[in-house]
Amino acid sequence: MTSFHDCSVESELLAGMRLARRAIGSGELVVIPTDTVYGLAADAFSAEAVQRLLDAKGRERTSPPPVLIPGIPTLDALAVEVPEAVRKLVAEFWPGGLTVILRAQPSLQWDLGETRGTVALRMPANRIALELLSETGPLAVSSANLSGMPSATTAQAAQDMLGDRVAVYLDGGEAGTEYEAIGERPADTSSTIVDATGLGADASGELRIVRAGVISRERIVAVVGEELVAPVPTVIAPTATDGAPELIDDSDAAKSAAGAGDDADAAASVGDADPAASADDADPAASADDADAAATADDRTDAAAS
Numbered sequence: 321m322t323s324f325h326d327c328s329v330e331s332e333l334l335a336g337m338r339l340a341r342r343a344i345g346s347g348e349l350v351v352i353p354t355d356t357v358y359g360l361a362a363d364a365f366s367a368e369a370v371q372r373l374l375d376a377k378g379r380e381r382t383s384p385p386p387v388l389i390p391g392i393p394t395l396d397a398l399a400v401e402v403p404e405a406v407r408k409l410v411a412e413f414w415p416g417g418l419t420v421i422l423r424a425q426p427s428l429q430w431d432l433g434e435t436r437g438t439v440a441l442r443m444p445a446n447r448i449a450l451e452l453l454s455e456t457g458p459l460a461v462s463s464a465n466l467s468g469m470p471s472a473t474t475a476q477a478a479q480d481m482l483g484d485r486v487a488v489y490l491d492g493g494e495a496g497t498e499y500e501a502i503g504e505r506p507a508d509t510s511s512t513i514v515d516a517t518g519l520g521a522d523a524s525g526e527l528r529i530v531r532a533g534v535i536s537r538e539r540i541v542a543v544v545g546e547e548l549v550a551p552v553p554t555v556i557a558p559t560a561t562d563g564a565p566e567l568i569d570d571s572d573a574a575k576s577a578a579g580a581g582d583d584a585d586a587a588a589s590v591g592d593a594d595p596a597a598s599a600d601d602a603d604p605a606a607s608a609d610d611a612d613a614a615a616t617a618d619d620r621t622d623a624a625a626s
Contacts, residue, residue, distance in 0.1 A: 324489040343487040351478045353492030355445040357471040358478045359461040367431035376485040378467040384433030385462040386440035390453035403519040405544045415445035417511040417534040448492045499534040526550040
């Protein structure tokens with residue numbers, strides 16, 4: 321049975337949090353507010369719960385959900401290595417609207433989908449989300465919408481799309497109001513997704529912005545320096561015939577950047593290999609299989625973490 325809780329009312333908040341914890345522990349789904357958009361949450365360590373999340377949204381395992389975490393220390397527990405540039409970024413932007421893709425610890429007992437050894441992580445700036453995360457631990461969280469539909473910025477909009485697929489709805493008011501919608505879609509307050517799997521321990525390689533969101537490229541460059549941020553690969557101009565946009569840069573990266581993903585705020589993890597843009601610098605002996613994995617990474621940078 322689905323329950324809906326107005327968290328601006330203390331008694332509703334307490335009841336809603338209690339039921340949300342119980343639902344997560346039972347492998348059910350919960351809709352939670354974040355600072356960007358509303359998220360559809362499941363136990364990250366329950367393969368059945370994660371599959372239930374994907375089914376509820378109408379998504380495939382090729383678009384695994386990101387993981388929301390309660391604090392920066394959890395970053396080291398879930399990622400194999402955290403480059404210094406990433407530590408600077410999370411110190412500046414967490415909690416907040418930045419999602420970081422890193423290589424996942426191979427010992428983790430979870431199945432988020434076809435992550436190819438990576439995980440997208442974010443610490444949200446929302447007290448309800450952070451309180452729940454502090455009690456449940458990391459949660460697999462994708463935007464609370466049906467695949468192909470706009471992300472929900474209210475709990476009611478999420479319920480209108482997801483209905484009784486969700487056990488508990490926590491209404492924390494309108495999401496995204498603290499941000500300017502400067503991302504890829506009009507009025508979209510999605511998190512910015514940065515792929516850090518191309519960074520080496522010796523500060524070689526590059527960060528790649530795989531989805532522009534509420535944290536601008538200029539702010540990221542101000543923290544880590546221009547030399548560590550890959551240039552934007554896409555240029556779009558109207559066609560001479562009908563005014564429809566066409567890609568001037570016909571690379572795979574450009575194609576994916578122009579239309580990456582069907583969820584406004586969700587990020588899937590990238591492939592095992594370093595991104596193509598920095599594969600040669602990071603590993604001169606990179607295999608053909610690794611290159612293929614990198615080439616398809618953008619096709620799976622769909623819905624990130626709310």
